[in-house]
Structure formats: C-alpha cells, structure tokens
Amino acid sequence: MQRLVLIFLACAASVTAQQTELTAQAIIERIQKNVGVRWSQSTVDTFKAGDPNTPVTGIAVTMMATLDVIQRAAASGKNLVITHEPTFYSHLDQTGDLEQRHDTVLANKQAFIRDHHMVIWRFHDHWHRRNPDGIQAGMTHALGWEKFQNPTNAHLFTIPETSVAALAESVKRKLDIMALRVVGDPKMRVTKIGMIPGAAGSANQIKMLERHDVEALLIGEVPEWETVEYVADAVSEHKRKALLLLTHIPSVAQV
Numbered sequence: 001m002q003r004l005v006l007i008f009l010a011c012a013a014s015v016t017a018q019q020t021e022l023t024a025q026a027i028i029e030r031i032q033k034n035v036g037v038r039w040s041q042s043t044v045d046t047f048k049a050g051d052p053n054t055p056v057t058g059i060a061v062t063m064m065a066t067l068d069v070i071q072r073a074a075a076s077g078k079n080l081v082i083t084h085e086p087t088f089y090s091h092l093d094q095t096g097d098l099e100q101r102h103d104t105v106l107a108n109k110q111a112f113i114r115d116h117h118m119v120i121w122r123f124h125d126h127w128h129r130r131n132p133d134g135i136q137a138g139m140t141h142a143l144g145w146e147k148f149q150n151p152t153n154a155h156l157f158t159i160p161e162t163s164v165a166a167l168a169e170s171v172k173r174k175l176d177i178m179a180l181r182v183v184g185d186p187k188m189r190v191t192k193i194g195m196i197p198g199a200a201g202s203a204n205q206i207k208m209l210e211r212h213d214v215e216a217l218l219i220g221e222v223p224e225w226e227t228v229e230y231v232a233d234a235v236s237e238h239k240r241k242a243l244l245l246l247t248h249i250p251s252v253a254q255v
Contacts, residue, residue: 007094009033010036014137014242020207021055022056023052023053023055023056023079023166024047024050024051024053024054024056024119024121025052025053027056027059027080028047028052028121031123031187032126033175035072035126035127035128035130036130036131036143037130037131038111038127039056039126039130040074040125040126041212043124043125043126044086044091044093044122044124044125045121045122045123045124045125045126046121047064047119047120047121048083048086048087048088048093048120049087049110049113049114049118049119049120049123050079050113050114050117050118050120051117051140052119052121054080054117054119055112056077056079056081056119057059057077057078057079058073058077058079058080059078059080059081059082060073060076060078060080060082061081062070062081062083062084063082063083063084063085063249063252064083064084064085064086064087064236064249065085065087067072067108067109067112067118067145068110069081069083069115069232070112070113070118070120071112073078074112074116075117078117079116079117079119080118080119080121081118081120081121082121082122082123083120083121083123084121084123084124084127084135084245084252085124086108086121086250087109087120087122088109089106093122094103094111100182101154103142105219110177110186130158132154133154133196135146135155135197135199135252136154136155136195136254139195139197139252140154141172142175142194143155143171143174143175144174145159147240148193150223151212154195155194155195155208156193156194156211156213156214157192157193157194158191158192159193160191161189161190161191162190162191163186163187163189163190163246164182164184164185164187164188164190164216164242165182165186167190167216167244168180168182168244169243171218171246175246175251176250177246177247177250180244180245180246180247181207181244181245182241182243182244182245183228183231183232183235183243183244183245184231184235184241184242185218185242188215188216188240188242189225190216190242191215192213192214192215192216193215193216193217193218193220194209194211194214194216194217195217195218195219196208196217196218196219196220196250197218197219197220197246197251197252198219198221198251199219199220199221199222199248199250200219200220200249201222202222202223202226202227202230205217205219205222205226205227205230206227206230209227209230209231209234209241211253214241215240215241215242216241216242216243216244217231217241217242217243217244217253218244218246219243219244219245219251220234220245220246220247220248220249220251220252221245221247221248221251222245227243228243228245231243
C-alpha cells in the first residue's frame with residue numbers, strides 16, 4: 001500500500017468485523033474525537049464513496065485511493081480505505097462533469113467500489129491542522145531530522161554542512177524517490193534547510209525562501225513559472241538559495 005503519514009488510532013489500526021462489528025461511521029467518529037483538533041463542518045474530510053453504515057472488515061490507509069490500492073485492499077479483506085488525497089481526480093471529488101460525459105475510467109472505478117462494498121473516506125484537512133502537523137511530523141521522522149529541527153518552527157532545520165547535491169541524494173534515498181529535481185548550484189554548501197511538504201503554494205514557499213536562515217527549501221510541487229523561477233532568479237543574483245522538488249506524493253506520504 002502507498003504509505004500515509006498517519007500515526008493511527010489503535011481502534012482503527014487492527015479492527016476486524018469479527019472483533020468489533022464497528023461500522024465505517026463509528027470508526028470515523030472515533031478518529032474525529034481523538035485527532036486533537038476541533039472538527040470543522042467545512043472540510044474535504046468526508047466519505048467519498050460507499051455506505052458509512054457498512055461493517056468494517058479491515059482498514060487500508062493510503063496517500064491516494066487509486067483503483068490499484070482499492071483493489072489490493074479488497075483482495076486482502078479490507079473494505080474501508082482512508083485516503084489523504086482525492087479519490088475522483090479533483091480536490092472536492094466532484095464527478096458531475098465526468099459522469100455527464102460517461103467517462104469510463106470513473107465509471108469502472110465506481111463500479112468496483114460498489115460491487116465490492118468498499119467505503120472511501122478522506123483524512124486531509126484535520127491531519128494538517130494538528131499541532132504538530134501530521135504530514136510535517138511524518139516527513140521529519142522519515143528523514144531522521146528530529147534532532148535538527150528548530151524548536152519554535154517545525155519547518156526549519158539546521159543540518160551538518162553538506163552540498164546541495166549530497167542533500168538531494170540523501171533525501172532521495174531516505175524517501176525512496178525515483179527522481180528529484182534541484183534548482184540551484186549542486187555544489188553549494190548548506191546547513192540551513194526549510195521544508196514545506198506537498199503543494200503549499202508559491203506564496204508560502206517564497207516567503208520561506210526570503211528568510212536568511214533558509215538556504216535550501218524542500219517542497220512537493222509548484223507550477224513551473226512560480227517558485228522555480230523565483231529560485232532561478234535568486235541564483236542568477238548570486239544569492240545562496242536552492243530548491244529541491246520532491247513531487248507531491250513522496251513529499252507527504254512518509255511514515
């Protein structure tokens with residue numbers, strides 16, 4: 001299964017229908033009660049498919065509920081899939097346009113979910129709203145950077161001096177990333193690192209790069225013409241800046 005940074009509740013980690021006969025709704029209510037932040041009604045953290053009253057036979061936790069993940073969950077006897085990212089190709093999981101066009105990719109996925117009595121629930125907003133942010137904490141742990149983390153700002157790290165190229169190779173190895181893009185001088189020596197996983201947006205990324213205590217910034221993704229070009233210009237101005245683009249999923253799907 002794709003990995004998701006969920007330091008998961010014991011009630012959800014090993015549940016079986018024979019042991020508890022809990023429904024999907026009951027399990028999600030436990031998560032809502034124990035996540036550590038007030039639950040908001042304005043959220044994407046909702047059921048995306050299936051009947052919430054379905055008794056749960058097992059839980060699959062994933063970064064993204066792809067058809068492959070859902071099929072493997074069903075094959076292993078798990079009928080509740082908790083996903084961090086959307087199931088149906090848009091942030092709000094809106095399927096109206098695809099259904100009107102009779103899109104067969106969507107239809108086949110929906111049919112498998114329906115025929116195998118699967119339930120899909122998204123856990124995104126509230127995991128990010130935790131303190132510490134669940135994704136940031138998972139990435140820090142995966143990189144082994146807890147000892148380097150700024151005690152007052154979880155996005156800042158002071159690591160032993162290394163080159164940008166060596167930093168990139170270390171991150172690739174630890175996060176099992178096939179390809180990682182570097183903007184900047186690979187030979188530049190750095191110690192001051194910033195990290196904003198996922199797609200936090202260029203405004204947040206550039207604000208971090210403006211800091212004197214950030215020489216290299218790790219991000220998931222951004223449109224080509226935004227933060228990428230900001231760093232390219234900074235390098236042309238002989239500023240000590242570098243950008244490491246991990247792509248979205250590897251930057252948020254670590255344990």
